[in-house]
Amino acid sequence: MRRHDEPVQVRLRTIGDEAQGVPDAFLWRGRLYVVREVLATWLESEPWWEAARTPGHRVAPERTVWRVEAGAGRQLGTGVYDLAQAVAAPAMAGAGAPGGTPAGAGGSDEWWLLCQLD
Secondary structure (H helix, E strand, C coil): CCEEEEEEEEEEEEEEEEEEEEEEEEECCEEEEEEEEEEEEEEEECCHHHHHCCCCCCCCCCCCEEEEECCCCCCCCCEEEEEEEEEECCCCCCCCCCHHHCCCCCCCEEEEEEEEEC
């Protein structure tokens, strides 16, 4: 397993005009990786010691981790990657979009590539 903890851009799967919360592809180090299959997903808390070790680092209370099989092309094959998305804090009534639901409900727009499994 190789740890990366690098920010990535993630495109979510769409059904009709609605974006679902499932990763469809991600851009990492200038290369587009297409998600072939979601292998697992879980919710975890970031370790508290991350904030203590890094000045100015804010601990995300929870994040959703997606273990995906993805590839950047046929010649490169596929690999297994863990992508993480911070869980958005609940919105106050009347805040955000109509009905008090924040844009991108359920998660933030910030994604990280946590690791690549060998």
